[in-house]
Amino acid sequence: MSKNGISLGLALAFTSLASTAASYAPDGRSNAMGNIGVATADYLVAPLYNPALLAVFHKSDDIGILLPAIGVNAKDADSSLETIMDLQDAIEEFENNPTPSGQATINGYLDDLDGNAPVNVTAGVAFAIAIPSNNVSVSLYGRGYVEAISKVTVRSGYTNSDVEVTGFGYSELGLVLAKKYTIYGESFSFGITPKYQILQTYSDTTTIEDFDLELEDADTEVTAFNFDLGAVWMKNNFRVALAVKDLLAQEIKSTTNKTYEMTPQATLGLAYAAEYFTFGVDVDLTEQTRYVELDDNTEFARVGVEFNAWHWAQLRAGFEHDLQDTMEDSLTAGIGISPFGTLNLDVAGSYGSDNQVGASASLSFTF
Template identity: 30%
Template sequence: MRLLKTSLALAILAASATSFATESFNAKSLAMSGSGLAVSDFSYGTALNPALGSNYDASDDFNLNLNIGAIGSDPDELVDQADAIVDLIDRLDGQTIDTQQEIDLIKQLDQQLTDMSGDTMFVDAGLSVEFAIPNKYVATNLFIRGNAALTLTPEYESLDSEAIDRIVQNNGQFSEDDLDSRMIATGAAIAEIGLNFATKFKVGTQVISVGIAPKYQTVETIIYNESINNFDEDDFDADQYTAEDSNFNLDLGIQTAYKRWNFGAVLKNAIESEYEVVGDKPVTIEPQLSLGVGYKNSWAQLSLDVDATAAQDFSSRQDVQFARFGLELDAFNFLQIRGGYRHDLEGTYDDTVSVGLGLSPFDVFNIDLAVVAGDNDTLGGAVQIGFGF
């Protein structure tokens, strides 16, 4: 029952919580704030829209790319605060508080517990491997993707201050069991492996691309709920705090173009699925529809994507719904400069801006970097290394 209570408390406190459907850490896409579901090419676009597997040039044969990235925010150094409090508790545990030095230490403990109230940190990290085989019949991509997201927040109990005051007034003995404040971490680690199939066909004179990405998902949810004196970040993935579940799912996409304008739509996680959570009712992940428009010529690409429906944030149980804008400038297919902006229409996340740089000499090798920044000391980045054949 207490676990359910603290989970609901987290829903109120976690203003910068991490989404169950975590960010894509493909460096090309992240540099444009995750936009591009209507206009990205086959090498990285299928993570945004399965139909983009057929968006390739006649000279493209194969592409392999590796991606890794992370984004996080810990403006109050919450983990360091918690570690310092644990050290102070260990120092005072079992001591009779009858000297000025011990009184100062236990008052310091009380102040640190109070100061930590309301602080929140989050981290979201991911990696992926994408192998693309363009084909005029059915373009195919093999993908392996993994993301882990975690939010950490304290649940401060005012009774701790009252207990400390009584110990000081009575020169009593302090025990770590006198404290009721807790540390709570919630998150999920998501692994996907699947195949992406895309093809083109004509309706009159209009070329339409469609795609489907069947995938096997394994989701490990984390709800760490421990007293402050027993806090240890190394225990976040211990068995008593985690639950693992697996499901088959798929993404569906469509894309078309008119002159230099491109239009796309994607339905992510088209099959509604439930995932078990420690000490709580299962979380239901519903399909999410996103729409995009883009403009592309030989040296520039513009993209605007909007989530048509909101998705529930796992940690806070609040809705998130993103609008994303991205820009890419390409110099001679050798140097790419990118930028982007992301806004949460539901207001759960702060706005972020992104920039990136890519090098693709001779179109056989590429390295791409992305940096993301936002309010509350939010900072992240990603890197991609790719090979074309």
């Protein structure tokens, strides 16, 4: 396969991952703010972070539509994808014109790949329709993501070496209910999300010559019913929030005997949210297990800030640190454009290193 061929494979992978696709939340605003959201997300994207925030809205908000939100993150610690593309070109050239120097080039690329860390790509999509109310706020939403992990095993010669691709797909459809209360003079909001989940696994092993990241048919699938819970305490411009996602633990095992676990995840959020300035901190109180057989647990501490220019444009930045050291520290940044307070376009990017990057964008309408 040529370099153009694998590039096309990656492009198709990103498209298929986003369309088939839980913790990954593709949201241009929060992604730009270090992926915080438990105390800072607006009511339209509240289902992705904390259902209680659905009841925290402006008096002018009547209905909101998020369509779509998309995002992609990639981690390739040892630049394996670039090496594989160069190796595939070298194999094609060698098979057309076998030479000792061509064989030496191939062996050099195989040495570079030997022992490399797995490549991890995550892509997702989300939508929401929210109706805020002083009685009970309601939102119908859906989201999903897929993680694709590829691991190269180098043996004697390129024809004996292979790439194992393992994928996990998650999608959910939920109905969020939230209401604001005054208790002993203090302002609280509580929310609950009953939701339907679909968990899928993918697995494939190919030669290096034929490798791409495109995932095809799932080999196992599990459906489940689950809940998210959330609460927010508000005092002037200050907020303290707690969200617990996926109260009922789920797991799914692939045909290659890899087990993916989704355990309840609790996150504490603190924020100062004023009209033209927002600052927030999110801290995961529990680990996210993910693949049982892999050392890929994550547990994040995040911080983010937003400057709002009279509700017409926003400038955002953030930072996130994985307490489990699975992911590198990431800097995030992004902008928002919201003319007339009706159309909202948010874009974000993240950078952990040259080999760990991400991007997301979301388009929403509020009336």
